Amino acid sequence: MTKDELREYIATRYSGKLTPLDLGRYELLYAADATGFKELARELYEDEQLKFDYLLNLGGIDTKERFEIIYNLGSIEKNHRIDIKLSLPYENAEVDSVQEIWPGANWFEREMWELYGINVRGHNNLKRFLLPDDWNQGHPMRKNWTAPDFIKLPEAGV
Amino acid sequence: MTQLRTEEFTVNMGPHHPSTHGVCRLLLTMDGERVVHIEPYIGYLHRALEKICENRTYPQCIPILDRFEYVTAMSCNYVFALAAERLASIQVPERAEYLRVIMLELNRMASHLLWYGTTALDLGAITPFLYGFRERELILDLFEMTCGQRLTYNYIRIGGVARDIPPQFIPKCREAVKTITEKMSDYEGLLNENPIWMARNKKVGVMSPELAIAYGVSGPPLRASGVKYDIRRNDPYSIYDRFQFNIPTQRNGDCYDRYIQRLQEIKESLKIVSQALDGLPEGDIKAKVPGVFKPPAGEVYARMENSRGELGVYLISDGTNKPLRVKTRGGSYNNLQVLPELGKGLLIADVVAIMASLDIIMPEVDR
């Protein structure tokens, strides 16, 4: 489906669940609700017209006000793409795991938990991944995290 | 009659590997000679590139992302430049696009030649390693001529390329293409029909297309399983839609097919480089980009077909001169994730063969 067809189709079928954002500069970007996301993901996976069976990327984002999670989905057969973003507050950030739908999400979610602290419910292996096993200095990718031995150098006039 | 008590034991295929895939630890649970479970432990090469990029300006991110996947550093430069150009709606001049395509495809060939050498080395054939590197030297000489570097280039910038090619680049490039085309028959003749090679690689690590799609596998392993998906065709970027090249696919998805797939991709890259050299126009090599690059606020996911798979960057800009988030995604990340599924019930020697055929580079996994 072309981008316009896709936009129309989603506007009709998923009007309540996916709200379009105009921050996306190349692909269609939608915002979704974090609480019912797993069912929505399954619907997107099984929808005959959309068939989003290929998860390209799953990442955590820390805008300075809240957490966000981005899901970049694609379809091998239909050859179209969509980006979905969830917003989560800083406290008790939790999301359901989508690894039953796309098994490739397993490592992405594990990394997101480790670096951001977003809890992933239903994940089978939330253990230390990229950081050392005995890491106890918090979640590094958060914007308010500094390393214990961090020294701020003066800005070099950029 | 009592049952013989057997126990599973764990074997550590430790971070120090004789093969050059990088530092990756695989914990193998074995039942006798057969592998029951593989657990990859990664993170030995984690350099927090994404966090570093959040504190650097956009042009400063490009040499950082060189190290993201240093074997194909041109691709890493390019995907970031593509994302930034999409954010700021920059039109890249023609000559720059042609030069970019030439460099990207040369880099793809260099990466595949490295893969060829190390795969043969892992399975015991030591000589193809030297042959692959001999041809790779030709390509690295071309890179050194252009940007002064052999491995981490910092050449493809936002808006174009850093500097123009010197006049002796084009004849040397054509010569390199000709030499590699001739030597391809050497590589194929050495290992393709070799019964030992086929016995080690056929029917080992079979990946069905459904498994590949479910795990997000991309690149040559996906195409070797029969899925005809290449980002250069399915989601064209740069000027790839102007070149004639095929997308080979294989049928079985075992190690042998992945091997054949990459050799065929080298041949396709050679075609693209020849066509690009033929059509190289004159002109600017860089668009007018402001000195302090501040793209408007927005988000974009740029993806390209790397020699290992899909290389993607999700770039978020908040209007300042530093990116808010650079989420990188490398092909080896998902390809390594599928390794435990492929290795069940095989011998350790097969695990080595599968890891070699998936062409995993650890800096992409760990960042």
Added chain:
Amino acid sequence: MTPIIASGELIVLFRWLHAQLASVGLPDIWVTVITYAVLGVFMFALLAVIALFLVWWERKISAHIQQRFGPMRVGWHGWYQTIMDALKLLQKEDIRVDTRDKPVFFWAPVLCFVAAFLAYVSIPFGDGLIVSDLNIGILYIIAVTTFTIISLLMAGWGSNNKYALLGGMRSAAQVVSYEVPMIASILTVILFSGSLSMVKIVESQTGHGIFNWFVFRVPFGPIAFLTYLITATAETNRTPFDIPEAEQELVAGYNVEYSGMKFAMFFLAEFVNMFTVSAIATTLFLGGWNGPFLPSWIWFLGKTLFVVFILMLFRWTYPRLRVDQLMEFSWKFLVPVTFANLILAGWMKYAKWHW
């Protein structure tokens, strides 16, 4: 009691020594012992030189196959590189794991080298240049080279390392299973030469130029030669059968815990073994020392080095077989082929379809 040293071009020295010692008036037993001791030292020196030469040669051949030069600095084209490497290995610390099985760990490399060395009692280096022409020559050689299996198992066990043990056991299994087709190939030649003595085997290949060589006696000769070459590669643990030594495989070989001179013993024993199996191939299939114009030992060395060259080419060309494929190849392919070949040869001799 006269020592059993036959006539030839180079043994004048030993005759002179023997005559000198006898003329001095030593009792016979001492003359024999001293002569044999000198002969033993001479053979040891010869083998050491051969091993050093082969190591250098392998490095040069592998380099030229890979389009590079190999050792070039240490002497003309690096000819004394191996001597320097051996001296370096002598200086290395002899790391001994505390929990090793001390006598087993110590004697394994010794046994390996001794077994490799003992085979040279009955290998003809030329016309009459043989230490002792045993009338069970080839049987003795096969029996003695089988001792290396024991040393591999000893090395694996004595290291107190489960990977070394696994590697040693795999190696022993490989060598044992490739003995059977090797002996069957050799028996094909024995049928036609009518004797187990190495000298008689070579003599049965004289006449009619090179067409009397066993390798040219179609149809069983080439098949036996090829199967012998394959089993010889497996016996000496060379690629494509070098699973026990492969660094890229996870389970390292039997010699993983050895360092310094003990490691050098295993290493040199491998090259001496390679020369032994090539010498046997030359004697049995390629006509031994036969050849016009040049002295017989030059022909022998030339032919043996040719076979060694083929073995080295194998190593630098082929990938390596997996352990189960290796065993399958021996038992399911080589054993039937060699036995069929043997039956064919026997039938041809019985029906007198040969010259």
